[in-house]
Amino acid sequence: MQIRLESSWLTLLEDQFEQPYFKKIKEFLLNEKKSATVYPPSARIFAALDFCPISETKVIIIGQDPYHNPGQAHGLSFSVPFGVMPPPSLVNIFKELKDDLGVSIPSHGNLENWAKQGVLLLNASLTVRAHQAASHSEIGWQKFTDTIIERLSKEKENLVFLLWGSHAIKKKSLVAPNRGHLILEAPHPSPLSSYRGFFGCKHFSKTNAFLASKGLPTIDWEIK
DSSP states (O other): OOOOOOOHHHHGGGGGSSHHHHHHHHHHHHHHHHOOEEEOOGGGGHHHHHHGGGGOOOOEEEEESOSTTTTTTTTTTOOOOTTSSOHHHHHHHHHHHHHHHHHOOSSSSSOOHHHHEHHHHHHEESSSETBBBBTTTTTHHHHHHHHHHHHHHHHOSEEEEESSSHHHHHHGSSTTSSSSEEEEOOSSSSTGGGGTTTOOOOOOHHHHHHHHTTTTOOOOOOOO
16 A cells, blocks of 8 residues: 655654554555455545645544445545435534534535645544444554644644544543644534534534634635
């Protein structure tokens, strides 16, 4: 697996690619693909980073692992490509967005427009075996994405971390202190937990209020 990555992220993370754990990830994926389908496609594994250079990153939304059904995963947490029906968690995100900001619920679930504005849509695991949720959660990706969170939060000031669900909330210990970051927590938008406090969390308006208070460009959350 050859590593092609947006240049600022490559500089920040290049030492990781020669670490033993990362070599094991590459070896695992090469073997896995001999007998199973892996999502997302290889060219999209690092899409979250490629869309969002470090200098542009303002908001981080942490997911767990890619969607595991055909055609859904394309390298951005919670997002699906054009033409793919939004999964239930994403539908609930759109419901909260409408309630919070009054924006219309879109007809598709492609969140690339958020990524292009500096929203890092980062899954904790960057790959998954088809039809098996969390199947790659123990192969080393967590170490890599934890490093992303740690280094990014040390590199920059005034980031917003949106942590939805217990898995994401555990990552708050990785966020560098004393750098002015805002950490917002809520239950996961899954139908199993959304009514426990994801609905009504108003994270989208709170994010923009914080960015504006720091003199930073706000996010146009409306998906067109």
